[in-house]
Each structure stands twice: as C-alpha cells, then as structure tokens.
Amino acid sequence: MSTLELYDLPGCPFCAKVKTKLDELGLEYETHEVPRSHSQRTEVEEVSGQTGVPVLVDPDNGVEGMPESDDIVAYLEKQYA
DSSP states (O other): OOOEEEEEOTTOHHHHHHHHHHHHTTOOEEEEEOOSSGGGOHHHHHHHSSOOSOEEEEGGGTEEEEEOHHHHHHHHHHHHO
16 A cells, blocks of 8 residues: 655644544555745645645545645545544
C-alpha cells in the first residue's frame, strides 16, 4: 500500500482536523509542509490546482489532490473506516 500524502500548514485548524481523522483511523501518511505565503505554494498548486490546504493525495485510489477538510474527512471515513 502506498503512503497517503497530506499537504499541511502547522497551526491550520483544517489541517489538524484531517490529521486527527488520519490518526483515528490508524493510517500512515507523509506530511508536506507548505509555506505560509500562498504565492510560494507551487508544489501544492501543481498537485491540486489551488494553493489552499489541506490537500490529500491517495495514489492507491487515484486521488491526486483532494482539497477541503470536510471532503477529505468524509473520503477517509468512506474509504478506510
């Protein structure tokens, strides 16, 4: 199984919500910390087409850059719970 990837900004409450769900489900994931400045978030923009975080990548299931914490949490519950 490939590792899930989470684009994250420390202190972001939406990112914390996703990380809490990942931990609750016992899922391994790799974190990519993004810069505070949206203009410097080129890596997350390439993945998801936007500069907001969190963004989830799940290579095993064809998720290449899912934004929005509520959508990510719902996806994780459906896919992994």
